[in-house]
Amino acid sequence: NAGVTQTPKFQVLKTGQSMTLQCAQDMNHNSMYWYRQDPGMGLRLIYYSASEGTTDKGEVPNGYNVSRLNKREFSLRLESAAPSQTSVYFCASRREGETQYFGPGTRLLVL
């Protein structure tokens, strides 16, 4: 039982490049989330998926897209990366109830 896994762990992009951050969970959770973490700001919600086939915007969705590929996987895509998207990205999943379980994070640097 690996919990929540994220790939890659670290990525460097040039401005304008695209990439997809992958997230998978093996806990059979319905809900999944993408957050970004910036210094002094805690975690902010980018997008979430309440169930397979549904996605919705969070606080800071601009510049991102998501896909809930199946119950296990929830990917985050940057179509044209900008330096303001330099951050640490965390994926989380939630079982019924309120507790969210977090992945180890992806550190993204956009030059």
Added chain:
Amino acid sequence: AQSVTQPDIHITVSEGASLELRCNYSYGATPYLFWYVQSPGQGLQLLLKYFSGDTLVQGIKGFEAEFKRSQSSFNLRKPSVHWSDAAEYFCAVGVPPAGRRALTFGSGTRLQVQP
């Protein structure tokens, strides 16, 4: 909308000393409350949570937190800090009952432990 305030950005305590990390929330009713810990370069680990019932909740690693409705607070405590407790601590709230169930996080408190 709900919000979370962690007034202390950085706290330094001596090993063996007691610890209290403050968390205040803003919401019209009682939210679900959480404390997470993040070690350097790691993800977030749940320390404890409060949904309802006993206002003093016990968590992992010897931590406890007390919900005080009158003060809209959920402070985290530990009677004797260990060097391994050095990390960043995040308070978070979730709003019941329905909806997206995402969490709103405070900005974090970084704990440094002196030998």
